[in-house]
Structure formats: structure tokens, C-alpha cells
Amino acid sequence: MQLLDYMQAQKLLQDHGIRSVDSKYVTSADDAAKFASSDAIVLKVISEKALHKASHGLVALNLNSEEKVRSAYKALEIKARDLSPYKVLAQRMVGKGIEIIIGGKTDPQFGKLLLIGLGGTYVEIFKDFALRLCPIGKKDALAMLYQLKSRKMIAPDDKTEKMIVSLLENTSKLFSENKMEELDLNPIILHDGTYDAVDLRMLLQ
Amino acid sequence: MTQKYADLTPIMYPKSVAIIGATDNTGKIGNIIMRNYIDVGFSGKIFPININSQGSILGFKAYKSVLDVKQNIDLAVIAIPAQAVPAALEECGKAHVKGVVVISAGFAEVGNVDLEKELERVAKKYALPVIGPNCLGVMDLRSRINTLFLPTFKLDKPKIGNISFVSQSGAVGSAVLDEMMHEGFGLARFISYGNAAVIDEVDVLNYLMHDKETKVIVFYIEGVKRGKEFVEVAKKATKIKPVVIIKGGRSDAGMQAAHSHTAALAGGYEAYDAVFRQFGFTAAKDLKDLLNYAKILSGQPLCTGNRVAILTNGGGMGVLATDALADNDLKQAQLTEASQATLRKTMPPIVNIRLPLDVGGDADDKRFGDALDVIEADPGVDALIVVALFQTPGADSRVAEKLIHHATGMKKPMVVICMGGNFTEMHKIMLESSGVPVYSSPSDAASSLAALISYSRYRQ
The missing domain is CATH 3.40.50.720 (NAD(P)-binding Rossmann-like Domain)
Structure with a gap:
């Protein structure tokens, strides 16, 4: 099994009509500052040696000035010294909102399963999630959403409900139609009437 | 093959x-x-x-x-x-x-x-x-075969009916079978298939789905051998008849091998749970539910509405039954003006005309009958729960007969709650042998009704 490169994974999402936050690999502090322009950004170290970025201190959030971007880049470079080969990913900051997780897993018995749940730090605590076998239809997507205790947090109105349903359908297509073992869009941030996948992992078969 | x-x-x-x-x-x-x-x-x-x-x-x-x-x-x-x-x-x-x-x-x-x-x-x-x-093999009361190696005197005598019970395990199989017989369930076929070296759960499900004698399939599994085929057959089977299922081995050690959050959450049983929900199974978490669900599905008509009318001859039990509705996402029905007007004429002044309808401890068969006439015809009522406490002065076999008359004559599902000793037990047997499902607790009655509604909606 092989972890798909972040930018390639993002391209796959795009091809399936799934939104993800604007991202780019940067190779220097200058490069990072240029990407940021005047926006707040996030810098992340990506290395196969550190699967959980946040717990290794490999994520710098809310870098809202050129000075912060530059110093964060330098600090991450030092932390990542032992994790070579690594890359530094710059992402635009997304507005605040509810975090959800959508993912896929290949079950040895039944095949590809799609998951949706309340995301971020709540995943492990509440274990509020729903699963279905791929491919799913609109009815399944809706049933998944209604299985969640957090449904009204995630989809408080019809518009958001529709958005999540089509996001689930698209993710089901993406996962079913590619030779993919696992998929993790975690978190997806629901903000300003839309959503953005902020972190992605795709394991190929 | x-x-x-x-x-x-x-x-x-x-x-x-x-x-x-x-x-x-x-x-x-x-x-x-x-x-x-x-x-x-x-x-x-x-x-x-x-x-x-x-x-x-x-x-x-x-x-x-x-x-x-x-x-x-x-x-x-x-x-x-x-x-x-x-x-x-x-x-x-x-x-x-x-x-x-x-x-x-x-x-x-x-x-x-x-x-x-x-x-x-x-x-x-x-x-x-x-x-x-x-394995234990098969038992079929119509063709009179019985490969079970259990001495017949140790098991209650089975009754011919429309429920087929399938069990991977012989131990669960024999205990549940005996319990089913004791509870008066009617059996179509019993199949215990053990190691499934050749014939597995998919073959059995496929056979029973086409079997005319089987109205409800009750399944105990520990795992399936052919997951994709299981899903393929299940999709068809649950569109034809209800499949009540319980899986043994819900805890799982596979979590450790997980690579991601998704993989960690979607471990062993969760995949089965997903398949059960997605393809119309009626999943039970314990053996009591398994039999509760089988009971209602084998005798009562499908019903997609969830507005439930409660009729009771005891106030407190009506309150508990109302709570049980809420716990199971069922709604308390509302009687129409016309129904209320009729009831005001037929019920004595002590009866408060609203649901849950408490017809009083002195209610006899006539009063039960008059109330049921109105409730079962009310367009705002999808299903009925009748609390019949046989400890009360008015309740006797004539009440049981009245309940049977109504339950078997109407198109809406009806379940009865009875709780008590030998006198009650006797009436419970009367009701159940006529196909009226009886539960001894409000929560069992409500969760079984909810299972019926959920399955009916899947069939829509």
C-alpha cells in the first residue's frame, strides 16, 4: 500500500467535484511568504515518518503576517530535520466551523465502506459516525446523516443537508472508482455556507 | 456445486x-x-x-x-x-x-x-x-424431518408456523428453538449449518427467500463466508420478507491494525451493522429482541406511519407506554373530532377522551370493543398498543377474545402489553396463539413496533 502524494490527492478530489483548501508545496521561507500574500496561512510538514502531524508539533496555524510565516517556516525546518525526506505544505486558513470526517475503508469481507462522522477531536470521544457499503445513493447518504446524533450540528438546514448528501455521493464515487484502500478527509470544515477538506490521506491498493 | x-x-x-x-x-x-x-x-x-x-x-x-x-x-x-x-x-x-x-x-x-x-x-x-x-442439521415439521440429536422430551413441542430459524451455532440454535416453542412461535424450518464447509449462510438465505412456507427469516450468524454474495442475496431477500438477524462477536480486536481514523472506527462489527442497516435487515442486539421482532413481523401487517394510539385499562401503564413511544421515535396519535365525539357517547363519564385512552379498571369486553371500533377506524392512527391488565375487575377471557377479534380483523398492526402471573399468562397464550403479539413490557412492545415500521419503510 502506498500513500498518495498530497497534491495528487487534491487533484483527485477536484476531479470528483470535492472542495479542498487551496494548498501548495513551499521550499523556502520566501516561497511560503509569497504564497501567503496577505492571507493567513497554515504550514504543515508532510513526512511518511510522522503520520499524525499535529501530535508531533509539525503544524503551524494561523500565520497572519509575513513575519509569522517566515519564523514558522524556519522553526518547522528544524523540527523536521530527522524526518527527511519531507515536504512543507502551505494552506490558506479556512473560516471557523463544524469539523466533520468523511472517509473510506476496505473491509475484507464486504468491500469498500464509506464513513461520515463528527470530526476533529470529537471523532475518538463520541464515536458518532455512520457507515455504508459503496457505492451509495442519495437515499443512503441521507440515512447516514440521519443516523448521526450530531446531524443538527452538521446540517442545521436543508441547504447544508443537500450539500453534505452530494459530498457523500461524490466521495463514494471517488472511493469506489479508484484503486484505493483507505481514504481520510479529516477534517472537513463546514464554514460560510460551504465546506473545505483541510487534510487528506489516500492509501492506494 | x-x-x-x-x-x-x-x-x-x-x-x-x-x-x-x-x-x-x-x-x-x-x-x-x-x-x-x-x-x-x-x-x-x-x-x-x-x-x-x-x-x-x-x-x-x-x-x-x-x-x-x-x-x-x-x-x-x-x-x-x-x-x-x-x-x-x-x-x-x-x-x-x-x-x-x-x-x-x-x-x-x-x-x-x-x-x-x-x-x-x-x-x-x-x-x-x-x-x-x-451442526444440528435441520428440522421441518411439515415434511417431518428432524436431524437434531436433542432428545425430544427435553424440548417443548414445536408448532407449525411461518418463522424459519437459522443458526450457525448449535448451542444458540437449540436454546432459542426451545424458547421459541415455549413461547408458542410457529416454526416453518430450523436450520443449523455449523462450520458452513459447503452450504453457507448465503445458500440458506437464498433458499429461504424463495421458500413459500417461510414468512419471516430469523438468523443467528457469527460471520459470513462470502460477503459480496451475502449482500447480493440479502438485497433481494429483504424486499420479499423480513430477515431478523443477530451477529455474535460484536467486539473486535481488529482495531489495532488500523491505519487511519476511518479504519479505526469502521472495525469488525461496524461493517456488519452498516450492511444490516443499508440492506433492510431487522438487526437485534440480543436474543430477546430477536424473538420480539420475529413475533411482530410474523403476524402483523406492514405499516409505514408512526402515529401510535395507546388504549389502556390502567393509567400508569399507559404513561409508561407513552414514554416508550418517545424512546423509540414513535409518535402519540391524536384522535379526530369525530372520533372524540363518538367516544364521548360510548364511554362512561370517568373516561377522559384523549390518547392514551384510559378506559378504566372496570372496563369489560364491551368497553374495550367500543373504544377499539373508534380508534382502529381513525385516520390519524397508524398502529395500536393495547395495555390489557388482566388483574383488573373487568378483564377476563371475553376481553382477550375482543382483542383477538379486532387485531385479526384490521389492517393496522396491533400489539398487546400484558404483565402478570398465571391468570395473565393464560390470556397471553390465547392472544398469541391467534397471532396477536403480546409483550410483557412497554419498552419491548414499542421497540418491536418501531422495528416493524422501520422494516415497512424499507419495503416502500
């Missing part, structure tokens, strides 16, 4: 049965099985087979091998030591036996994987449908 799903017909409707391992020695499994065949009044031919046989066993002419019988054998039941099973199966193949049940244990379940592979190989060679090994 050449076709994708094995045909169980020769096993379920044999005209002749060979019992391999039959013996005169009481207490031996081969003896119990043979006696059971005689006891249930099997009308076909019985051929006891025993390699050491001398003349006859239990009064029937005995043979050393199925090859010596020289007559048509539909079913062979094998109950001999595991090591000797493949050879016996080979002989069944040569003798053109049409189906086999291997009762013998001592195969993959104790690590003898090669021996089970050998059994599988022989079965394939002769395209023999084989149930087992390590």
Missing part, C-alpha cells in the same frame, strides 16, 4: 433418509437421531447405516454402507467420528444421495482444517449439497 447457490430442497423434502451411524445403543447420537425420525412420524423410508450392523437397528433393516441399500436415498445424515466422514461422504456420492447433513464435530472448529478441506473436496466432486459439519 455447479449453480451459485445450493439447493436445499433434497435436504428439506426427502422421501428416504439414510442415517449413517445409527445404532441400538441408547444415548449415542446416531440412536437419538434415528429415534427422532421415528418419533416425528417421518413417512418416507429410513435406512440405518452402521459398519458393524447385524441385521436390524431399532427394528429397521440395517446396512453396512449406503452402497448396499440399492434404493433411492434422498438424504443422508452422518453422525460418525470425524475421521471417517470423508469416506462415508464419498460413498454417498457414489450412491447418488441427493443431500447430506454432517452432524459430526471435530473439523475446522478444533483446528482440523485439512479434514474439513477433504470433506469439501468430496462434496464438490459429487456436487453434493452438504450441511455442516459440526
Whole structure:
């Protein structure tokens, strides 16, 4: 099994009509500052040696000035010294909102399963999630959403409900139609009437 | 087997049965099985087979091998030591036996994987449908077959009906079967398939889905062997009849191998849970629910609405039943103005005309009947829960008869809550033998009704 490169994974999402936050690999502090322009950004170290970025201190959030971007880049470079080969990913900051997780897993018995749940730090605590076998239809997507205790947090109105349903359908297509073992869009941030996948992992078969 | 799903017909409707391992020695499994065949009044031919046989066993002419019988054998039941099973199966193949049940244990379940592979190989060679090994086999009250090695006096007498019960495990199988009989469930077929070396849950599900005698399928599984085929058959089966299922082994150690959050959450049982929800199964978490759900699904009409009217002859029980509705996402129905007006005329002044309708402790069959006439016809009512407390002065067998009359005559589902001792028990039996599901607690009644509604919505 092989972890798909972040930018390639993002391209796959795009091809399936799934939104993800604007991202780019940067190779220097200058490069990072240029990407940021005047926006707040996030810098992340990506290395196969550190699967959980946040717990290794490999994520710098809310870098809202050129000075912060530059110093964060330098600090991450030092932390990542032992994790070579690594890359530094710059992402635009997304507005605040509810975090959800959508993912896929290949079950040895039944095949590809799609998951949706309340995301971020709540995943492990509440274990509020729903699963279905791929491919799913609109009815399944809706049933998944209604299985969640957090449904009204995630989809408080019809518009958001529709958005999540089509996001689930698209993710089901993406996962079913590619030779993919696992998929993790975690978190997806629901903000300003839309959503953005902020972190992605795709394991190929 | 050449076709994708094995045909169980020769096993379920044999005209002749060979019992391999039959013996005169009481207490031996081969003896119990043979006696059971005689006891249930099997009308076909019985051929006891025993390699050491001398003349006859239990009064029937005995043979050393199925090859010596020289007559048509539909079913062979094998109950001999595991090591000797493949050879016996080979002989069944040569003798053109049409189906086999291997009762013998001592195969993959104790690590003898090669021996089970050998059994599988022989079965394939002769395209023999084989149930087992390590199982109880089958029981069918209509065709009067019973391969179970359980002494009949230890189990309650089964009643013919429309529920088929399938169990991977023989232990769960025999205990639940006995309980079902005790509770008065009507049985269509019982199938315990053990190690599923040849015939597995998919074959059984496929057979029962087309089986005219089976209205409800009740399934105990520990796992499935062919996940994709299981889903393929299940999709069709649940569109035809309800499948109530329970899976043993819900906890799982597979979590450790997980690579991601998704993988960690979607471990062993969760995949089954997803399949059960997605493809219309009625999943039970314990054996009590399994039987509760089977009971309502076997006797009551489908119903997609969730507005439930409660009729009670005891205030407190009505309150508890109302709570149970809320716990199960069911709604308290509202009576129309017209219904209320009629009830004001027929009910005595002590009765408060609203749902839950408490008709009072002195309510007799007439009052129950008058109330039911109005409630069952009310367009705002989808289903009924009737609390009938037989401890009250007004309640007796005439009330039970009235409830049966209404429940069997209407198109809406109705369940009854009764709780108490022997007098109540007697009326519970009256109701249930007429197909009216009775529950001893409001929460069982409400969760069973919710299961029926949920299944009905899937069928829409």
C-alpha cells in the first residue's frame, strides 16, 4: 500500500467535484511568504515518518503576517530535520466551523465502506459516525446523516443537508472508482455556507 | 456445486433418509437421531447405516454402507467420528444421495482444517449439497424431518408456523428453538449449518427467500463466508420478507491494525451493522429482541406511519407506554373530532377522551370493543398498543377474545402489553396463539413496533 502524494490527492478530489483548501508545496521561507500574500496561512510538514502531524508539533496555524510565516517556516525546518525526506505544505486558513470526517475503508469481507462522522477531536470521544457499503445513493447518504446524533450540528438546514448528501455521493464515487484502500478527509470544515477538506490521506491498493 | 447457490430442497423434502451411524445403543447420537425420525412420524423410508450392523437397528433393516441399500436415498445424515466422514461422504456420492447433513464435530472448529478441506473436496466432486459439519442439521415439521440429536422430551413441542430459524451455532440454535416453542412461535424450518464447509449462510438465505412456507427469516450468524454474495442475496431477500438477524462477536480486536481514523472506527462489527442497516435487515442486539421482532413481523401487517394510539385499562401503564413511544421515535396519535365525539357517547363519564385512552379498571369486553371500533377506524392512527391488565375487575377471557377479534380483523398492526402471573399468562397464550403479539413490557412492545415500521419503510 502506498500513500498518495498530497497534491495528487487534491487533484483527485477536484476531479470528483470535492472542495479542498487551496494548498501548495513551499521550499523556502520566501516561497511560503509569497504564497501567503496577505492571507493567513497554515504550514504543515508532510513526512511518511510522522503520520499524525499535529501530535508531533509539525503544524503551524494561523500565520497572519509575513513575519509569522517566515519564523514558522524556519522553526518547522528544524523540527523536521530527522524526518527527511519531507515536504512543507502551505494552506490558506479556512473560516471557523463544524469539523466533520468523511472517509473510506476496505473491509475484507464486504468491500469498500464509506464513513461520515463528527470530526476533529470529537471523532475518538463520541464515536458518532455512520457507515455504508459503496457505492451509495442519495437515499443512503441521507440515512447516514440521519443516523448521526450530531446531524443538527452538521446540517442545521436543508441547504447544508443537500450539500453534505452530494459530498457523500461524490466521495463514494471517488472511493469506489479508484484503486484505493483507505481514504481520510479529516477534517472537513463546514464554514460560510460551504465546506473545505483541510487534510487528506489516500492509501492506494 | 455447479449453480451459485445450493439447493436445499433434497435436504428439506426427502422421501428416504439414510442415517449413517445409527445404532441400538441408547444415548449415542446416531440412536437419538434415528429415534427422532421415528418419533416425528417421518413417512418416507429410513435406512440405518452402521459398519458393524447385524441385521436390524431399532427394528429397521440395517446396512453396512449406503452402497448396499440399492434404493433411492434422498438424504443422508452422518453422525460418525470425524475421521471417517470423508469416506462415508464419498460413498454417498457414489450412491447418488441427493443431500447430506454432517452432524459430526471435530473439523475446522478444533483446528482440523485439512479434514474439513477433504470433506469439501468430496462434496464438490459429487456436487453434493452438504450441511455442516459440526451442526444440528435441520428440522421441518411439515415434511417431518428432524436431524437434531436433542432428545425430544427435553424440548417443548414445536408448532407449525411461518418463522424459519437459522443458526450457525448449535448451542444458540437449540436454546432459542426451545424458547421459541415455549413461547408458542410457529416454526416453518430450523436450520443449523455449523462450520458452513459447503452450504453457507448465503445458500440458506437464498433458499429461504424463495421458500413459500417461510414468512419471516430469523438468523443467528457469527460471520459470513462470502460477503459480496451475502449482500447480493440479502438485497433481494429483504424486499420479499423480513430477515431478523443477530451477529455474535460484536467486539473486535481488529482495531489495532488500523491505519487511519476511518479504519479505526469502521472495525469488525461496524461493517456488519452498516450492511444490516443499508440492506433492510431487522438487526437485534440480543436474543430477546430477536424473538420480539420475529413475533411482530410474523403476524402483523406492514405499516409505514408512526402515529401510535395507546388504549389502556390502567393509567400508569399507559404513561409508561407513552414514554416508550418517545424512546423509540414513535409518535402519540391524536384522535379526530369525530372520533372524540363518538367516544364521548360510548364511554362512561370517568373516561377522559384523549390518547392514551384510559378506559378504566372496570372496563369489560364491551368497553374495550367500543373504544377499539373508534380508534382502529381513525385516520390519524397508524398502529395500536393495547395495555390489557388482566388483574383488573373487568378483564377476563371475553376481553382477550375482543382483542383477538379486532387485531385479526384490521389492517393496522396491533400489539398487546400484558404483565402478570398465571391468570395473565393464560390470556397471553390465547392472544398469541391467534397471532396477536403480546409483550410483557412497554419498552419491548414499542421497540418491536418501531422495528416493524422501520422494516415497512424499507419495503416502500
